Amino acid sequence: MGFSKDCLxxxxxxxxxxxxxxxxxxxxxxxxxxxxxxxANEKRYQAIRKLLERHQIKMEFVIVQKEKIIDEYLNQNPxxxxxxxxxxxxxxxLFEKSITxxxxxxxxxxxxxxxxxxxxxxxxxxxxYHLGIRDIIALSGADFESNMHKLPRKADFSTIKALMQEMKxxxxxxxxxxxxxxxxxxxxxxxxxxLDPKRQSAFKSDISFSLLEKYGILAIENNCLIIKKESxxxxxxxxxxxxxxxxxxxxxxxxxxxxxxxxxxIDFRGSDKKYPITxxxxxxxxxxxxxxxxxxxxxxxxxxxxxxICLHNYVLGNNLSTAMIATMEDLNVKNPTIYQxxxxxxxxxxxxxxxxxxxxxxxxxxxxxxxxxxxxxRS
Numbered sequence: 001m002g003f004s005k006d007c008l009x010x011x012x013x014x015x016x017x018x019x020x021x022x023x024x025x026x027x028x029x030x031x032x033x034x035x036x037x038x039x040a041n042e043k044r045y046q047a048i049r050k051l052l053e054r055h056q057i058k059m060e061f062v063i064v065q066k067e068k069i070i071d072e073y074l075n076q077n078p079x080x081x082x083x084x085x086x087x088x089x090x091x092x093x094l095f096e097k098s099i100t101x102x103x104x105x106x107x108x109x110x111x112x113x114x115x116x117x118x119x120x121x122x123x124x125x126x127x128x129y130h131l132g133i134r135d136i137i138a139l140s141g142a143d144f145e146s147n148m149h150k151l152p153r154k155a156d157f158s159t160i161k162a163l164m165q166e167m168k169x170x171x172x173x174x175x176x177x178x179x180x181x182x183x184x185x186x187x188x189x190x191x192x193x194x195l196d197p198k199r200q201s202a203f204k205s206d207i208s209f210s211l212l213e214k215y216g217i218l219a220i221e222n223n224c225l226i227i228k229k230e231s232x233x234x235x236x237x238x239x240x241x242x243x244x245x246x247x248x249x250x251x252x253x254x255x256x257x258x259x260x261x262x263x264x265x266i267d268f269r270g271s272d273k274k275y276p277i278t279x280x281x282x283x284x285x286x287x288x289x290x291x292x293x294x295x296x297x298x299x300x301x302x303x304x305x306x307x308x309i310c311l312h313n314y315v316l317g318n319n320l321s322t323a324m325i326a327t328m329e330d331l332n333v334k335n336p337t338i339y340q341x342x343x344x345x346x347x348x349x350x351x352x353x354x355x356x357x358x359x360x361x362x363x364x365x366x367x368x369x370x371x372x373x374x375x376x377x378r379s
Contacts, residue, residue, distance in 0.1 A: 003081050003104035005029050009073060010083035011091040012036040012061070016319055017139045018131070018289060019085035020048055022108045024057055025129035026115055029081070031058045035070055035090050039063065047138035067093055074098065081106060084118060110320055113288045133261050133286050140268075140316055147263035152231045157249045159215050160235075164246045166211055168356050171328040174208040175298045178239035181218075184225060186237045191227040195220065243296040244282045247326055247364070251285055254361035257368075259286040268315065279312040283326075285368060291321040292368035301327045301334075301349075303341050310345040324348040324367045326355055348372040 005027055012034040013019045024032045032052060039045075040061065052059050062069060070090070074080070074097055082098045084091045085108040095118070098105055105118035114123040137144040152160065167174045180202070184193055195203070200220060203209045212218045218236075219226040227233060235241050241263070248262050266279040283294040293316070295309040305325060313323040324347065331338050331351045342349045348367035354360065366372045 004079040005081075006031065007077045007080040008032045008083055009070075009077065009080045009094065010034060010085065011088045011094060012040055013085070013088060014040065014044070016085070016110070017044060017048075017141075018110065018136070018320065019108055021051055021131075021139065022129055022289070023083045023085060023106055023115055024052060025055060025131075026126060027081075028055060029057055031060065033060045033062060033073060033077075033080075035062050035064050035073075035094070037064055037090065041141055044139065044141045047135075047141070051135055051139070064090060070094060071097065079103075083107065113290070113320075128289070130258060131289050133259050133284055133291065136286075136289070136291060137266055137316075142316075143267040143269075145265045145267075146261040147265075148261060151245060151248065151262060152235065156229065156231055157253070159217075160242070160245055160249060163211060163215060164242065165356060167208065168328065168352055170207065171352075172299055173206070174242075175239035177203075177206055177208040178236065178242070181225075182237040182239075185227070185233065191230060193225045193227075195223060195225050197223075240282070240296060240298055243298060243326060243328060247283055247294065247296065251361050251364060256361050256365050257285045257287050260284065266312075266316070277315055279315060281309075281312060285364070287365065287368055289320055290368055291316070292324055292364070293321060294324045294326055297325060297327040297329070299327065299329050299334075301325060301329060301331060301338055301351075303338070306338065306342050306345055306347050306349075310347050313347075322346070322348065322368060322370050324350060324364070324372075327351045328355070346370075 008024055008029040008031070010023070010032065020034070045061065049059050064070060070093060080103065082094055082103055082105045084095045084105060095105065106115055107118055109116050112123065113128055115126065115128055116123050134144050184195070184199065200223065203220060209218065217229045217232050219228055227236070235245065244262050248260050251257050251260055261284045262282070264281045264284050266281065268277050281293050282296040285292040285294065293309060293313050295305060297305055309323045309325060313321055325342065329351055330353065331349065339349060350363060350367065354363060363372070
């Protein structure tokens with residue numbers, strides 16, 4: 001389908017913010033004119049502007065008090081393409097004024113992640129632009145920070161995976177050990193830390209500590225705790241970081257996901273949200289402009305856990321984002337009612353043993369795509 005790339009006319013959508021940029025970015029229009037009844041939130045406006053300018057696309061934002069201004073732009077730009085993504089009144093007006101012309105009329109179908117011709121409703125062959133996690137968060141009006149620097153070196157990935165597999169049968173005792181280690185390590189910068197006899201005895205008799213010794217991470221020598229792999233220090237003072245790191249690693253190595261970010265803080269202060277909030281999300285995964293927000297729970301998954309990640313997903317405001325809880329508990333044994341609660345709120349739950357199976361990344365992908373099914377679990 002051939003059309004001019006000089007100008008795109010579209011209506012600004014304050015809710016479905018991906019619809020504001022995917023058509024312009026996918027076709028690299030030289031200029032985009034947004035129509036809106038009111039000024040956009042400044043943070044969202046600047047995020048769109050910066051993203052478009054990064055691709056040499058000029059942006060114009062027009063406040064519409066009377067519809068005749070849209071008529072003027074249509075008359076001044078006879079070859080302009082129309083984007084009717086989003087169902088707004090001004091979008092319908094723009095559509096009605098263009099449908100009898102020969103103009104190309106496009107829209108982004110978020111269910112299929114394709115751009116379609118409005119007249120035929122057929123997908124165009126061109127690939128939809130792939131946004132990054134930071135771009136999507138910025139478009140929502142929020143600031144983004146990820147503590148990826150806390151992730152161990154790539155050379156340590158195989159050790160983390162092997163340890164998690166060996167720890168799965170006694171994970172609560174492992175997290176308890178990490179809590180004890182944190183009390184010793186957190187305030188120390190040295191890799192050699194004195195241990196009193198009582199702690200030495202407790203660590204030496206702990207099966208989880210013996211596994212950390214086995215993989216060359218820690219040792220006890222001459223009444224001191226020795227950190228033999230400094231890259232593991234962030235994990236040795238934060239029990240929750242192990243599951244986050246494990247999921248990030250297996251998803252990254254699977255090649256199924258375009259991007260991942262750990263320990264993410266999303267700050268909506270200054271945005272147009274009615275109730276500004278700061279979201280702390282353990283893991284975010286991205287595929288085809290869809291986000292999966294993952295809450296990692298070592299244990300004690302309850303209704304509050306489900307409500308929290310559901311709220312974060314709602315506040316993010318992206319109709320392509322989904323939520324998931326990952327836990328090292330077997331909820332069939334510990335708390336089977338959580339499955340029903342999660343289903344009611346459209347939150348996927350992945351627990352042990354499924355979480356530790358080889359096909360876990362594939363299952364996580366079904367969560368991201370909104371296709372996850374609870375198989376063989378009790379409600």
